[in-house]
Amino acid sequence: MYKKSRAFTLVELVLVILLLGISLVGVTTTIGWGTQVYVDGIDRQRMLEQSRFVIERITRELRSAVPYSVRISTSCIEFVPMIAGSTYTDLAVTPASSNTISALHDNNYSFSSGDQILLGLTSTIDVYNPIDNTRIDMNNYTVNESGVIDTATITLSGTTSFAERFEALSNKPNRYYIANQSVSYCLNFTTNQIRRFTSTISASQPNLGSASSTALMAEGIVNTSGATPAVFSFADIEQSTVQIYWQFASEINEEPMIYYHQVKVSNAN
DSSP: OOOOOOOOOHHHHHHHHHHHHHHHHHHHHHHHHHHHHHHHHHHHHHHHHHHHHHHHHHHHHHTTBOTTOOEEOSSEEEEOBOSEEEEEEEOOBTTOOEEEEEEEOOTTOOOOTTOEEEESOOSHHHHHSOSSSSEEEEEEEEEEOOSSOOEEEEEEEEEEOBOGGGOOOTTSOOEEEEEOOEEEEEEETTTTEEEEEEEOOOSSOOOGGGOSOOEEEEEOBOOOSSSOOOOEEESSTTSOEEEEEEEEOOSSOOSOEEEEEEEEOTTOO
16 A cells, blocks of 8 residues: 655645745845845945045145145145255345345255245245345356355345345244245036146136146045035144045935144145
């Protein structure tokens, strides 16, 4: 006699399929959550790396900026990086005139065409729109080597007479700086980018529209306030400390990464 085998009923098959489906949904959801967490982490790490890069870059450049050269607009900051700098020891004060300045040599400097000397700075006007010989084109820079302290003879583009306030005195800093261009960082909230560019030192502050070429420094800059935020500002009356307020986000991570950073211009008077 043969035993009659018992088959699965339709109800049992449906229940098994239902349980397998529930299990599969749970596993798929778990894997999806894990994948999303991983993608979010990678995206946030990318934002962190590029935001750190541009923060470190602008901090390094601002710390070597010429005093009073920082200008701030709605979404741009401009400054003049210092190529070299030291102390001048003699120059022609009115009524005398000369095309040379005697100074202490900056060992890291080598003359290039287009270099300019800046001295006697008291405001941004002295840097960008000089009316008192505070920024002058240089024709040459000659090093006078000695056994102790090397000096330099700075040849100007023309015969110049300086006001009495420029006179080299022992109780004054008598600082001079050498530069040849300005640097700007601008934020574009339409493309969510931070871009850097250089330009000649001029009275009008440049912007992205006037730049011939720019370099992309970071992406993901956003304005979550709904109004134009103060992305650049000064922290003191002397305008020697720059405040940076940036917000970064992406399509994946909508929660912004906020940077509030202060930079002291090391060469500020």
